[in-house]
Amino acid sequence: MGHYDIVIIGAGLAGSLAAIALAREGHRVALVGPRPAIADGRTTALMDQSIEYLKTLDLWDEVAPLTAPLVAIHIIDGTKRLLRAPPVNFRASEVGIEAFGYNIPNAPFLEILERREAALPTLTRLTAAATTFDFADTEVRIGLGDGSTITADLVVGADGRRSPVREAADIGVHTWSYPQAAVVLNFSHELPHQNVSTEFHTESGPFTQVPLPGNRSSLVWVQTPRDAEETLKLPVDLLSRTIEYRMESILGKVAVEGAPQSFPLSGLTARRFGRGRVMLVGEAAHAFPPIGAQGLNLSLRDVMTVVELVGPPSGSRLPADTGDRFDGRRRMDIVSRTASVDLLNRSLLSGFLPVQAMRAIGLQLLSSAGPLRGLLMREGIHPGSALQSLKESLREKISRKSA
CATH class of the missing domain: 3.30.9.10 (D-Amino Acid Oxidase, subunit A, domain 2)
Structure with a gap:
């Protein structure tokens, strides 16, 4: 039986990036999950904030030649x-x-991540599936499909829409x-x-x-x-x-x-994004249509928050309330992004004339109003920046009036 600081269940893009980021910090990490049977033919458009994060992980130089x-x-x-x-x-x-941002084919991107995983001394790659989870006060015990057992301070569920981690943690979902x-x-x-x-x-x-x-x-x-x-x-x-x-x-x-x-x-939002020693990232936490290049960018913000909350290794066990703190940190971003993508998609499907009129008026405003278009673009690239920009603009106007 091996013990790890963090075990990540699910070896797709979100799980692999989380494993690399945490192992680079010096944590003992296990990445658990079988390799995909069929190559993913999709591509992913990573926005500016996500690209900057790939650079901090020293991945961008290898990924860049694949991208446009x-x-x-x-x-x-x-x-x-x-x-x-x-x-x-x-x-x-x-x-x-x-x-x-840059558009990246998923399959070769994942191959680059697999090579990087193999080069990190504190990262162990286990290709057996996780089959059982026992959440104790001091650790999580995980049974694998090959009959072995591992333990961890924390578990990150990056195991997709039908997440066994989420189910084992008794976290419900809202689906549509x-x-x-x-x-x-x-x-x-x-x-x-x-x-x-x-x-x-x-x-x-x-x-x-x-x-x-x-x-x-x-x-x-x-x-x-x-x-x-x-x-x-x-x-x-x-x-x-x-x-x-x-x-x-x-x-x-x-x-x-x-x-x-x-x-x-289809769409999915977990009722909670973390609990106790469990954190959910990627499609284990949220899933929606491929509109506006939000999917993996939102997942990478999950990963960034995991790394920030866990912090560097301290020599002691990781806190048992990490999942609860993660839930609080990620809730606003996930809920707002999911709602905006859902609203946009439903507006396209609606045959109701007032809805069509509102959508047409909104796009007309974006087409003609440069400042509004700029705010929307900044918000898409760096979530929360539009509100911050509005606050700064108001402060400047108040300062000029007071002078």
Whole structure:
């Protein structure tokens, strides 16, 4: 039986990044979970704050060659509704940065993390599944699928929507579903994307192209489940032509690479994000549709909070109330992000004319009002910065009036 300061259950992107971050601090860490049976064909757009964190973990130099910068986001109302919104352009230069973030293919990103895990002396990688959890006053005892047992001061559940850690800790969830599925794939194209992501809002959900290096892009195409099923059946040449048509040929001729994958869309929020010796990160804590590049960025903020709360090794057992403190620290960010993504997605699906009008008016304001657009961009890059910027602006105005 081995004892660790922290055991992380789930070896996806969120769990692997948490393990690396904590092991770099000097903690004895075990990362538990089997390797994925099927390579993840999706990509992840990491925003500026997340990229800065990768740099602190000394990962960015190896990850950067896989990525394409997002210098602008172009939103187009692709619906055929009576009330349509004007196009909206968000440019990173408007808020003084080179790029909002970078788009990274998941599978090679995870391979880089696995190599880094193997090089950290305080990190142990266990590929057996965790099967049992016994929460005692002084430690957590974890039974593994190979018959062995390990113990830990703290457990981080990074084990996805059906999290065994969350269930064992008796933490409930609020779940909901959407009449949607996301088709994801990569494709090459004739014309350069200029590092611009284009998002067409349709009646069934967003159709979003995100740049990859060279004349290549990734696609997240949200459809009805039946349409998604039919899309997966299309021959590659017909699928390529369909994507080109949907994109209004803005990137010229399109050629789909490999086989597309499809994922049903649903939402999940844990009733608590931590309790006692347990903390939940990633989709064990929160899950929502792939809109606005919020998923892994929110998960990385979970990881940052875990590392901050745990602190450097002190030589004594980690506190039994760490999970409760984590819950308090993460609640506002997770709840607000989940609600905003859910509201945006439902506004696209709604056939109710007043809802369509409100959405169109909102996008019109963003299109015409530069300061408002800037505040929204800053909030997307650095959560909480929009409110701070408003406070500072008000202070300056009050100071000028008082002078």
